[in-house]
Amino acid sequence: MKYRHLTKEQFSELNQEFAKFLATQQIDVKEWDTIKKENPLMAEEELTIFSDVVWEDVLTKTTYLEHISENDMNLFKCNSKEIIRIYIKLNDTTKSLLNASDFKWLLDHPLDDSIEYFKAAKKYTKNRNLELFKLIEMGSQISKGDLFNSISQLIS
DSSP, X not given: OOSOOOOHHHHHHTHHHHHHHHHHTTOOHHHHXXXXXXXXXXXXHHHHHHHHHHHHHHXXXXXXXXXXXXXXXXXXXXXXXXXXXXXXXXXXXXXXXXXXXXXXXXXXXXXOTTEEEEEEEEEOSSOHHHHHHXXXXXXXXXXXXXXXXXXXXXXX
C-alpha cells in the first residue's frame, strides 16, 4: 500500500468510481459481493489498489495545501520539482488563527508587528505525491491557493 485506505465516507462518495474500477477488472456487483464474503483478502487488495489510484490522482492534481493552527499557518505551493512554503507566525497570544474574527484581523492587518513571515522553497527529497500525502496526514488540507497567492504577493 502506497498511501492508506480511503475512509468509509470517501468510499461511499466514490461508489460509482469504485464500480467502474471493478468493471475494468471484469468484476460486477454480484461477483464483488461474493468476493467480499468468500475471499476477504482479495477484497482488501482491491480496496487497497483503488485507494492508491484515487490518492495518486488527487495528489497529482494538488497544487496548494494549507495547515492553520492557533498561532501559525503553513501555506504550500506544490510545484512539480519543488515545494514553496510560506510560514506565518502570530506572536499575539490573545488572538487565534482558528477564530474567524482573529483570522479576519490578520487579513486586514497583515503588516502588524505581531506577525512574522518566512518563505522558502525546497526540492522534494522523496516522491512528490508521497511528500504531499505526508503533509495531508499531518493535518494539511488541499486548497485553491487564494491565501497562498495573497500572502505571497504581500511579502514579495
